[in-house]
Amino acid sequence: MHSKDNNPPIWLKTVAYGGLVFLHFPIVFILINAFVAHDGNTTYFTLKWFNAAFARDDVMSAITLSLKVATVATLLALIMGTMAAAALYRRNFFGKNAITTLLILPIALPGIITGIALLSAMSLLNIELGFWTIVVSHATFCVVMIYNNVVARFRRMPHSLVEASMDLGADGFTTFKRIILPQLATALLAGGLLAFALSFDELIVTIFTAGHEVTLPIWLLNQLARPRDAAITNVVAMMVMLITALPIIAAYYLTRGTETIAGSSK
């Protein structure tokens, strides 16, 4: 509904840009803090906190764990989200709406419910909490990220492409490999990046399913009780911000303007 016929009222423009400033100011604050050191009365720019942070084993192991969890959870979500999207995008059948609702549920319900539910089930089954329980809980809410991206792409892809491929002699597997997969590639990548970012800084569910493992967000939460360690915390906070921001921006550019003309002139 964009229109350029009139100029915005000043107050509206102010509110809009003011809102952006409000949203970014804590983030900028963290970024600046990571590079600043106080020495007596002087404040100066420094990179020394980075060295200090990388020298700490607890920081490095938290980062490694979070990266590992996010990678495995994303891979699992990619497989299941794509399967669900392929099954659900075209055909209507009884229970289809129930299934799509079920996929959205983990992010629609407050995280604490998902977390405590998984925890209670795991303890009922006497499963020891650790890496794999974190992965399971993360994959659960990551699936919908992949599903949404892939199902949107599937819907934009004319089904005649699949028919054309089979008509030309390709069986189901060849068609998947040579036609469907290339069409889905950017959607899978974008969905995967979002899922990765989501998993990487998830805290609410993770606290319940992590057991004694310390992911990066849990490490940060623990740091809040150690104000004397603030300089290191600032650096790690900034790194978390970057590791999630880059995939988000990449995903945005990947899904933007992908309305390619799929052989149709209409």
Place this chain on the structure above:
Amino acid sequence: MIIAVEFTHVSRHYGNVKAVDDVSICIAEGEFFSMLGPSGSGKTTCLRLIAGFEQPTSGSIQIFGQEAAGAPPYEREVNTVFQDYALFPHMNVLDNVAYGLSVKGIAKHACITRAEEALNMVALAEYSKRKPSELSGGQRQRVALARALVNKPRVLLLDEPLGALDLKLREQMQHELKTLHKQLGITFIYVTHDQTEALSMSDRVAVFNKGRIEQVDSPRNLYRQPKTSFVADFVGTSNVINSELALQITANHQPFSIRPEHIFFDNGAKHPNTFAVNGTVVDLQYQGANNKITFDAGTQKISFVVSSADYNEAELPKIGNYLIVRWLKSNMVMLENKSKSI
């Protein structure tokens, strides 16, 4: 005669909807066969049944004597030109055309040579490195054609392939398709809702209505001897005279159809072997080469055309005028009494 495609009592139902309802046809090798009908009449479903994208609910489909029901599309010796062309957007033109050969395991250089030949045939050789999105509608259409033909199918299926093109381009493509058909000698099965397209290109036309075939005939016979009021009305334009008015005119209940161009003004002279009807003019349309006159004959309206070359404006009747028109008995087409209405 070798039979390319044969339908025996084929039906395709979706729940309660009978998309194709007890259709039997026989298409000969080398024939240009059209399936004509309004949208939703079952013609496209029939084509998809041949291609293998749909499976019949009942009945048998044979392609060159082999039962096809149950066989997936990739195991049939037919290829399709899709309505939306369905060119693979991530491949260039050459790769699109070579695809069918390559998935059958043919060596790469052979694929490329044959694909280039096919592109030559449709005069698109210099576009081989372009993406489909960089082509015009007409060019995409030719790529789709080349991509199907490179596989040397024994039957080529065309699903309203010219629907998205503008009139001039469409006429040119009709001519090219006809030429290709002669040159290749394979069976073309052509789905369209455009009756002029079907009439001008085909050896035979099947007219579809509500999942059934109304008539299968040569274009000339379809036009001159429509068997049902649906065919009379759908193929060309026609005045379908129902039994009430037919009784007044011919003293016979049997409905008939009469083409607008076969009706002429009564000039008072004696006309053996004609029927006449009178009425009041309700509409006049100037159409360039012709004038279309519609009059009310009591229980229904009848239209006819007179050439602008024969009558100037002053000579034509005005709205509200009374007129008498005639036609030769030999131009009437008697219709089946029970014929389905549209």
Place this chain on the structure above:
Amino acid sequence: MQTAITNPILRSFSNTLYRKNNWFLLLLLTPPLLWFGVVYLGSLFALLWQSFYTFDDFSMAVTNELTLGNYRLLFDSTNLDIIMRTLSMAVAVTLACACIGFPIAYYMTRYGSAREKGFFYIALMLPMWASYIVKTYAWTIILSQQGILYWLFNHLGLTGALNAALQLPVIGGNTLATSNLGRFIVFTYIWLPFMILPIQAALERVPTNLLQASSDLGAKPAQTFRKVLLPLVIPGVVAGSIFTFSLTLGDYIIPQLIGPSGLYIGTMVYTMQGSIGNMPLAAAFTVVPIVLIFIYLALAKRAGAFDAL
């Protein structure tokens, strides 16, 4: 026909799947359905089931004797306080997000050029996706007494006004970081992008010619806004508010870190499950946000929020 490039076994598998379309569907759906239907739904039901278990206050042990006692406990005055406290915060945060979010979304869709729109989109996505704990951490520093906000108020000579605001009942507290006002600001900050983006999507779907038609028919801009635009955008606002409402109801980190003591639903669940081990009561408490969200949805539907859909 020519030889296929897929090996024969896979090829015949492909043929089977082609003929038995429903098998193929089932094959695709089985893994996600097992995961979500068994692991996830199973967990949710296990949780619900445990809310009927009995917790013995003396032995601190859970027995699987079924009772409605945990639900009765929810209406206990302390627990009802917790629920009301959380609910009022969720309502306040939702209203604030809607009031701040709407103008931003409106400006972005109606006045933004293509470039500006893209800029706004990324500028909203980044804080939305930026790490929750990092943002919360940033606010604990910003709101602290040595923090930038106090410093700012001090330099503007407004410390008096700030202290006066903190004296107010309900929203006040000793410092910004321990007041309900501070908690409210942080909640609003964290969930605001979740409100803006659905509204923006709804605004984007309103065709410009509807607005032109309205003004062509003689409506003043304010009338067009109220009678044409707003009814079409309300579903977006409702979608956004479901996020802000439900996210606030379930949060247990922010109430721990910012604002006065006094439990929230989230912190109550966390404490009951973690330190006390009263899983049945924790489970019963998790039902509360779900019920509240359903009530909210029903109210929104009754008010005609989805009529324009």
